[in-house]
Amino acid sequence: MLDRARREFPNSDSVRVFRAMTLNDAQRPDEAVAELLTVVTGHAEVTDLGRWAVGLRGLAQWLADGRPE
Structure with missing residues (x-):
């Protein structure tokens, strides 16, 4: 449901934060x-x-990509 909400409301911080909490509960902390x-x-x-924004965005992408070498 939150993945669909993210697609429908891509600029919603609320959806993204609740999605992150759900990812963490689902044992997917890097994605969270x-x-x-x-x-x-x-x-x-x-x-x-x-x-620090550029570096943090890079870290976010690295985590989202599964920590590639």
């Missing part, structure tokens, strides 16, 4: 952290994360 990092870095300009 990747989802949360994506949400957080989407707002990096209004936090003190601005200078």
Whole structure:
């Protein structure tokens, strides 16, 4: 259901956060952290994360891709 909601509302932070919590409950912590990092870095300009956003986005992608070598 949350995957469908994400497709229908791709810019919804709420959907992404709840999806991340569900992924974590499903024993998929890397995907959960990747989802949360994506949400957080989407707002990096209004936090003190601005200078770290590119690296955090890279980490999110690496986790989402299954930690490739």
